[in-house]
Amino acid sequence: MVIWSRNPVHSAIYLVLSFLSVAALYVLLEAEFVAAVQVFVYAGGIMVLFLFVIMLVNLKAAIGPRVRIHATISGTIGLFVLGSILYVYDRGSAGPAAAGRSVLREGGNLQAVGTAIFQDYLLPFEIASVLLLVAMIGAIVLARQKI
Amino acid sequence: MPVPINHVLVFSLLLFAVGMIGVLTRRNAIIILMSIELMLNAANINFIAFSRQLNNLMGQVFGVFTIAVAAGEVAVGLAVVLALFRNHDTVNVDEIHIMKG
Numbered sequence: 001m002v003i004w005s006r007n008p009v010h011s012a013i014y015l016v017l018s019f020l021s022v023a024a025l026y027v028l029l030e031a032e033f034v035a036a037v038q039v040f041v042y043a044g045g046i047m048v049l050f051l052f053v054i055m056l057v058n059l060k061a062a063i064g065p066r067v068r069i070h071a072t073i074s075g076t077i078g079l080f081v082l083g084s085i086l087y088v089y090d091r092g093s094a095g096p097a098a099a100g101r102s103v104l105r106e107g108g109n110l111q112a113v114g115t116a117i118f119q120d121y122l123l124p125f126e127i128a129s130v131l132l133l134v135a136m137i138g139a140i141v142l143a144r145q146k147i
Numbered sequence: 148m149p150v151p152i153n154h155v156l157v158f159s160l161l162l163f164a165v166g167m168i169g170v171l172t173r174r175n176a177i178i179i180l181m182s183i184e185l186m187l188n189a190a191n192i193n194f195i196a197f198s199r200q201l202n203n204l205m206g207q208v209f210g211v212f213t214i215a216v217a218a219g220e221v222a223v224g225l226a227v228v229l230a231l232f233r234n235h236d237t238v239n240v241d242e243i244h245i246m247k248g
Contacts, residue, residue, distance in 0.1 A: 008175060011178055012181070015181050015184065018185065022188050025192060025195075029195050030199055031195045031198065031199070033207065033211070034195060034214075038214065042188075045218060046184065046218060046221050049222065049225055050181065050225070053229060056229060057177065057228070057229070074168075074171035074172050075171065077171060078164060078172070079164075082160070082161075082164035082167075082168075085164075086160065112204055113207050113208065113211070116205075116207075116208050117208055117211070121208050124212060125212075128215045128216070131215070131216065132218070132219050135218075135223050136219075136222065138222075138223050138226070139225070139226040140226075142223065142227055142229070142230050143229050
């Protein structure tokens with residue numbers, strides 16, 4: 001529905017729905033911390049950003065015709081790739097989940113993930129913060145009045 | 148009763164396919180960015196699913212990093228869309244051909 005709605009605002013609302021569903025899936029997969037981050041970052045931050053830009057950009061100009069020969073061709077290509085991946089997937093099968101005591105649950109999921117981030121993955125964490133800073137500066141420079 | 152990983156993988160595959168079809172068929176730059184978010188989410192689901200399957204915490208850590216990178220990417224992408232709209236009055240990627248190649 002994200003890609004079928006003609007109105008971008010409807011697409012954005014459906015996108016919130018799919019983000020929340022993915023967060024629920026994370027909870028089912030015993031990743032509560034990632035689920036919380038997903039809700040905060042995606043459903044909170046990114047959606048506000050999207051809606052803000054959709055409001056800024058003229059809606060009349062954004063709504064266009066949906067079906068053209070070009071779109072049909074590329075949609076067919078997409079479905080073909082989906083089918084081929086499904087075919088490859090069908091030939092293999094994963095075993096049962098690893099047995100034994102789950103490291104994901106040790107002292108609660110949040111504590112486990114936090115310990116991993118701040119001990120084993122401290123350098124990538126700092127690099128991610130620098131990346132976010134660079135993205136912020138870049139966005140401000142790009143969105144200034146005079147480019 | 149844990150979720151079997153096969154079902155999760157099929158779901159993530161479907162989500163990825165929806166995102167890819169969106170990128171290929173829609174010509175609105177904002178919706179293309181949304182579809183890219185869908186594909187990133189599908190990859191993230193795979194990370195989490197295999198983290199559970201292999202009993203390894205690395206997948207969840209990488210999931211958090213992926214979300215951070217996606218947030219930065221959306222910010223820059225929407226800024227680009229905004230600048231394009233200011234200069235060209237359109238968000239249709241077919242009408243934007245200033246880089247003739």
